[in-house]
Amino acid sequence: xxxxxxxxxxxxxxxxxxxQWSRAADKANKIPIGxxxxxxxxxxxxxxxxxxDHVAQMGYDCVEFYxxxxxxxxxxxxxxxxxxxxxxxxxxxxxxxxxxxxGDGLTKAIELNKILGTKYIVLxxxxxxxxxxDQWNKVAATLDAANEQMKSSGxxxxxxxxxxEWKPVDGKRxxxxxxxxxxxxxxxxxxxxxxxxxxxxxxxWINTHPGRIKSLHVKDWSPKSGYQVLFGEGVAPWKEIFAxxxxxxxxxxxxxxxxxxxxxxxxxxxxxxVAYKDLRSGKNNS
Numbered sequence: 584x585x586x587x588x589x590x591x592x593x594x595x596x597x598x599x600x601x602x603q604w605s606r607a608a609d610k611a612n613k614i615p616i617g618x619x620x621x622x623x624x625x626x627x628x629x630x631x632x633x634x635x636d637h638v639a640q641m642g643y644d645c646v647e648f649y650x651x652x653x654x655x656x657x658x659x660x661x662x663x664x665x666x667x668x669x670x671x672x673x674x675x676x677x678x679x680x681x682x683x684x685x686g687d688g689l690t691k692a693i694e695l696n697k698i699l700g701t702k703y704i705v706l707x708x709x710x711x712x713x714x715x716x717d718q719w720n721k722v723a724a725t726l727d728a729a730n731e732q733m734k735s736s737g738x739x740x741x742x743x744x745x746x747x748e749w750k751p752v753d754g755k756r757x758x759x760x761x762x763x764x765x766x767x768x769x770x771x772x773x774x775x776x777x778x779x780x781x782x783x784x785x786x787x788w789i790n791t792h793p794g795r796i797k798s799l800h801v802k803d804w805s806p807k808s809g810y811q812v813l814f815g816e817g818v819a820p821w822k823e824i825f826a827x828x829x830x831x832x833x834x835x836x837x838x839x840x841x842x843x844x845x846x847x848x849x850x851x852x853x854x855x856x857v858a859y860k861d862l863r864s865g866k867n868n869s
Contacts (some may be wrong), residue, residue, distance in 0.1 A: 614829070615673065616859060617645030619800060619840035620742050623848040624649070632666055634849075639670035641853045641861075643730070647838050649678040650707065652695065653688075659696040667699070675836050676703035676741060676798060681710045684729040684740070693736050702835075703770050703797065705734060705741035719757045723764035728844040741770035743800070749781035762792055770825075771795045771833075774840070775819050776802035776810055786820065791828040796832030799824070801859065810842035814855040821862060 618638055626634045628651075638646060646667075655663070667674060677699070683692035684706060692704050699703055703752060709722045730740040742765075748758035762771060773796050778785045789796050803817030805808055815821065828834035844851040 597830045604849070614834060615644035615836040616677070616801075616856065617647060617675070617836055617838045618643045618852055618856075619647045619649065619671075619838045621649045621678070622839065622852055623840040626848050627651075628776055631663070635663075635666055635670060635672065637835075637849055638852065639672050641856055643672065643839075643852075643856060645673040645675055645838075647676050647678060648674065648699070650680050652677055653683060653692065655695060659697060659812075660695045664699055666792055674699045674701050676701055676705050676770075678705050678707040678743065680708065681725070682708065689732060693733060693738060697736055701738065703739050703741040703772075704729075705770070705772055706744050707743050708745065711755075712753065714729055716752050716755060716757075716760060719752070719760045720764060725759050726761070726765050730766055734768075739768050739770060740757060740765075741772050741795060741797070743772040744774050745776060746777045746781040749778060749783045758788075758867055762795070767795065770797040772798050772800065774800040774802060775824060776800070776804040776817070776840075776842075779804045779819060780809070781816070786823045789824070789832040793831045794833040796828055797835045799828055799834060799837055800831075801837050801855075802840040802842070811844050813826050813841075813844055813846075813851065813858060814839060815858045815862060825863070 620634075620638075623634055623638070626637075635646070635723065652660075677692075677696055679692060683704060684689040696704050706722075706726060713719060713722065726740050726742060733739055742761055744758055748761070749756055758771075771792055773785060773788065775785050778788065801814060801821075803812050803814050803819050805812050805817040808817075836858075839852065839855045841848075841851050841855060846854060
């Protein structure tokens, strides 16, 4: 049967599109996908080793510990690191309170994070009742000073946004103050869900801060259900977000985070991972 020129061109376009999706999927598969362990906080409190086992069995590449780890002794951190190594799980960053960014708290945070093998000590929240740009400038100065101390240990500081940082103070968003007044080696960890809730544009933010969005909290949001939706059920434009993160943001790893859902914690984490992998593989192209 003879093939018309139109059919040939159409077939060629289909092959090109398939190749494009294949290249995108290959690139996506090289970026680790992890779990912010706050997503399974109640399970973690009951059984830390067992929870890590479950997370590894689901297929996660890495985990991010949150502030409760700050209470560990170095011996406890070494025990956790041994298990992570056995499970082939990485820990690229931890979430911390302000106490981990100065004095003895910073010294301890550096020690624990070196044991865990992390790259970034992330400030999860500045604490206190911060209302002025001068106060936000002081937060930036604290991050810079801590980052200088971390560098000698092969670590860097990071900052994780909530909705607060997107709300203008005297006509300027606090997150812009932090970005403009901190060293470029400090990671700006983007929480997609809180950005959306506050009316921010995650794609625009990534594109205007190249190389600084080393990781993202892959958390969805919807006007009706808030954060109680699974990955892909909210309004986040994930394809555009991932494209910006990989082309401009300098992303090194992604972290799924859930505040909670209609399913138990571990099932929620597994369902989100399945949905993420389906989207990234091109199975869900809608």
